[in-house]
Amino acid sequence: MYYTYVLKSQKDNELYIGWTDNLVERVKHHNSGQVTSTRGRMPLILVYYEACLSKEKAIEREKQLKTGYGRKYIMRRINNAG
Numbered sequence: 001m002y003y004t005y006v007l008k009s010q011k012d013n014e015l016y017i018g019w020t021d022n023l024v025e026r027v028k029h030h031n032s033g034q035v036t037s038t039r040g041r042m043p044l045i046l047v048y049y050e051a052c053l054s055k056e057k058a059i060e061r062e063k064q065l066k067t068g069y070g071r072k073y074i075m076r077r078i079n080n081a082g
Helices: 023-031 036-041 055-065 068-080
Strands: 002-009 015-020 044-052
Touching: 002 023, 002 036, 002 055, 002 068, 015 023, 015 036, 015 044, 015 055, 015 068, 023 044, 044 055, 044 068, 055 068
Parallel strands: none
Antiparallel strands: 002 015, 002 044
């Protein structure tokens, strides 16, 4: 499986959107400072993810979620969650 995921910075409340084939390890990498783009925004929490059957679909979904509409979709999902 491949995953498209959304992390939220607890430092600045900004979102980071990415994809991976190992969600648990990727979140660990983000929170240990191994990912340049999120290093200064730790700690990060996983607030949303989707499973995809192919790498190509995960990358496609990542690109969709990075659009204005995609970010609005994420915010609706996050704000309506438990």
